[in-house]
Amino acid sequence: MELELYQVDAFAEGVFSGNPAAVMPLYEWLSDELMQRIAMENNLSETAFFVRKGEYFELRWFTPELEIDLCGHATLASAHVLYEYLDYTDPVVVFETRSGRLFVDREGDLYSMDFPAWPCSGIQVTERVAKALGARPAELYMGSRDMMAVFESEDQIRALAPDFRLVAQLDGMCLICTAPGLDHDFVSRVFVPEVNIPEDPVTGSAHCTLVPYWAKRLGKSKLLSYQASARGGLLQCEDLGDRVKIAGKAVTYMKGTVIL
Incomplete structure (x- = not known):
């Protein structure tokens, strides 16, 4: 065959x-x-x-x-x-x-x-998450599939060096880390060691959670996103309420x- x-x-x-x-x-x-x-x-x-x-x-x-x-x-x-x-x-x-x-x-x-669109709810920032990421996020959210950690700056996102063994023990399939961008509306990195993907280069499905959050926070429906992995990727996004365009x-x- x-x-x-x-x-x-x-x-x-x-x-x-x-x-x-x-x-x-x-x-x-x-x-x-x-x-x-x-x-x-x-x-x-x-x-x-x-x-x-x-x-x-x-x-x-x-x-x-x-x-x-x-x-x-x-x-x-x-x-x-x-x-x-x-x-x-x-x-x-x-x-x-x-x-x-x-x-x-x-x-x-x-x-x-x-x-x-996958809305998420705020939860307490735990020591487990801070230890797994090697940095403490300002906010933490849980969605229908993924956990999302929100930081204050793009530099913090780029500097993350997670302990993937500890990340794999957290709730959710993906651990999304995000912050306001310098040249984009927001940046992100996504870690999925639970399924043997330490860092996913560019994760479209993570934007089902990211886009509703940033649209509400920034007060705009159209957003430019950059996933700041080693390979990198640019995504043009739009919040449509119960749907998102990516x-x-x-x-x-x-x-x-x-x-x-």
Whole structure:
């Protein structure tokens, strides 16, 4: 069996930046075990698989260890593959996922994703969090999936050197760290050692939590975000109430054939 495979840098201005995702278009679903083994072999934070079902596409995401409920950069990468390589011409891609229907449209070289908003509630800043991050955040929040630590400056975010063993013991899948930006509305870094991703380069799904928080705090609906990982990534965001728009560019790094 031979299957097409694409590797795409999402939220990237060029190769070697943004967040790399593998994308595998399928005519029919493989077994869960085989998809998990392919994701493990790819050894990227996410591998996306999709199958066309009439006017929409079923989309699933796998880390090297497990299937997850929502992934932004691999969704953007999947839309990029459809438009660039699979002759998709409709104005919007509709993905059916474990997080409901997600929508992606393209304007020029910018892909815009329509995702659910995930509000969060303030909780007490604990010693466990401060020790795990090696720094004490000014505020701490818990959302439906992730924990979010808010700092006072971009310099603090860039200087973080977490103890990933301790971060993995905290509540939530992702630990999002964020602060006001110097050249952007806000900056962030995202740590996910629970699923063996010490630091995710650019995390679209984290902005389901980040965008509602910063829109309310800054009193504006349109926001420019930068994820300050080593690779870095720029995201154009908009708060829509119960939904958020998350937009960025994508660049193909590699395409090839998997032989099984």
